Amino acid sequence: MKISEAFKLYICDYVLRAGKSINTESSYLNISKSLVSFFGDVDIESLSFSDFRDWHNFVSSRWRSNTVRNAISCIRMVLKMAARRGFDVMDYEELVVPKREKxxxxxxxxxxxxxxxxxxxxQCRGYGSMNRLRNIAILRLLAxxxxxxxxxxxxxxxxxxxRKFTVIGKSKNPRVVFIDEATEDAINNYLACRTDDNSxxxxxxxxxxxRLTTGGVRRIFESICDNSDFINVTPHTIRHSFATMLLDKGxxxxxxxxxxxxQSLDTTRIYTHYTNTKLQHIYDSVMT
Structure with missing residues (x-):
């Protein structure tokens, strides 16, 4: 079974049936493309531990460590699936998933x-009130x-x-989201100026x-950063800020x-280190 076939089979058997997000499917396809680019679309049974080690060394200098970690985890699952289907592939347990980088x-x-x-x-005044009102509504909604x-x-x-709505997240499970009055007002101000019938x-x-795309939203952020002292602020930065604010409020x-x-509390725990700064201030105020 070719590398590309193995990944497509795994995506059909696991990713799609498990209701994983489109981004997950895209990530797995990118891993497949990377392997095919490095080895050619060879039979997955022909790949050995040393082959994967060479590939790992190659991508480690190009990808973030957590991206490499996720890729190895994915490859292990593909190998495990192939073995269960009777293909003579290398033992997936030989591929050790590195610890997540903090x-x-x-x-x-x-x-x-x-x-x-x-x-x-x-910034948006020169582009017309529609863009200005839209961008303000976007930023307030994210925040x-x-x-x-x-x-x-x-x-x-x-x-x-x-002041609430439902979204379908990465796990395909719906969740209710809430907004404040200022955000509701910003959205209403934007919609009041719309004359189109786009839903x-x-x-x-x-x-x-x-419909505005994710790339379009990111370009809005890039433009704001290019015209200000802010550096590398992204939509995800605002998401992190929201989580940190909640944590700071107890x-x-x-x-x-x-x-x-x-999907896991472990994902949320990455924000807990932000309390260290506050703890330091509290400690200093008591000890000095």
Whole structure:
């Protein structure tokens, strides 16, 4: 069985049936393409541990460590599936998944988010009020809810009712999301100026006026950063900021996990290191 065939079979058997997100499917296909690019689309049975070690050394200098970790985990599962189907592949347990690398996640303080929104408001004046109102609504919605950018662009005009709405997250499970009054006002101000009949909540106001894409939202952030002192602020930065704010206010981790749509508390625990700074301040205030 060819490498590409093995991955397609695994995607059909596991990813799609398990209701995994499109991003998960895309990630697995990219891993398959990387292996095929490195080895050629050879029989997966012909690959040995040393072959995978060579590939690992190659991608380690090009990919982030956690991306490599996820790729090895995926390859192990593909090999395990192939073995269960009777193919004479190498023992998947020989491929050891590296420990997840701990890293510091960038986040903004509430006042910094307000400054970021102010930059967006000033920047868009030359582009017309529609873009300005749309971008303000996008930023306020992300900051008030912590939703993923993919969840944001999937929203329709009629999605939000009584300051709450439902999104379908990575696990394909629906979750209820809440927003504050300021965000509701920002969205209503934007929609009040819309004259189109597009059902999408956020659209591009150039060209075909189609539903705004995740790439379109990221370009909005890039443009704001290019015209300000902010560096590398992304939609995910705002999501991290939302989680950190909740943690700072003493919200229990399990509730934060539910609000973010995390499948595991382990994912949410990466935010707990942010309390270290506050603990240091508390300690210093007591000891000095």
């Amino acid at each position: 890293y510091i996640i960038q986040y903004l303080l509430p006042e910094e988010i307000e400054d970021f929104i102010s930059v967006a408001s000033r 008030a809810s912590g939703i993923r950018v993919s969840e944001l662009v999937s929203l329709n005009r009629n999605s939000i009712r009584h 999408a909540l956020f659209i591009s106001h150039q060209g075909a006026r189609s 919200i229990e981790l399990c509730y934060i996990s539910d609000l973010l749509g995390h």
